[in-house]
Amino acid sequence: MKLLEERIRTDGIIREGGVLKVDSFLNHQMDVKLFQEMGKEFLRLYKDCGVTKILTIEASGIGIACVAAQFFDCPVIFAKKNKTKNIAGDVYTSKVESFTHGKVYDIIVAKQFLLPEDRVLIIDDFLANGSALQGLINLVRDAGATLVGAGIAVEKAFQPGGDLIRGMGVRVESLAKIKSMSVENGVEFC
Numbered sequence: 001m002k003l004l005e006e007r008i009r010t011d012g013i014i015r016e017g018g019v020l021k022v023d024s025f026l027n028h029q030m031d032v033k034l035f036q037e038m039g040k041e042f043l044r045l046y047k048d049c050g051v052t053k054i055l056t057i058e059a060s061g062i063g064i065a066c067v068a069a070q071f072f073d074c075p076v077i078f079a080k081k082n083k084t085k086n087i088a089g090d091v092y093t094s095k096v097e098s099f100t101h102g103k104v105y106d107i108i109v110a111k112q113f114l115l116p117e118d119r120v121l122i123i124d125d126f127l128a129n130g131s132a133l134q135g136l137i138n139l140v141r142d143a144g145a146t147l148v149g150a151g152i153a154v155e156k157a158f159q160p161g162g163d164l165i166r167g168m169g170v171r172v173e174s175l176a177k178i179k180s181m182s183v184e185n186g187v188e189f190c
């Protein structure tokens with residue numbers, strides 16, 4: 001998606017260690033008009049898939065997922081990052097290793113919101129090593145729901161997540177795919 005690529009080029013900040021900061025339009029301040037164009041593109045890609053729920057993960061995926069959901073006319077569920085040791089109640093749970101913070105945490109979704117008859121589209125801001133996406137896929141599978149695919153804003157294709165998840169037979173559509181990036185040379189898209 002050219003619009004998102006242009007925005008990454010002009011406003012993205014590359015940090016050492018392969019981290020792209022997009023706080024001015026995606027991860028902190030949010031450009032809702034841009035999110036709308038992203039939502040339309042996700043709909044174009046997945047419109048014939050009978051999506052009944054969009055699943056994302058707190059916090060950065062929520063804004064993108066909510067705007068997209070207006071085009072799909074379906075609810076959004078966000079997986080919560082569990083902060084307590086005890087996982088209580090009727091929940092599906094999975095482990096995720098954070099790429100940006102380097103720690104492992106549990107994500108949870110209440111069973112009542114993810115049903116076997118659901119057709120789920122997962123939406124997230126970044127795909128790097130694929131741990132967040134893998135965790136969300138586990139929740140969908142545990143619920144016995146159908147996974148339609150994943151819609152990602154920014155895929156860092158130089159990290160293994162995309163190949164890993166596609167290798168599992170999951171459809172992954174990314175709006176901007178970064179082939180390489182460095183502080184010296186900037187961003188190159190696929």
Ligand code: 5GP
Nearest residue numbers: 018019020099126127128129130131132161
């Ligand atoms: P993964 O689990 O695929 O390794 O990483 C995905 C999650 O890590 C995303 O939900 C996102 O929050 C965060 N993330 C990974 N790489 C980056 C990055 O380069 N920039 C930002 N802002 N977040 C990232």
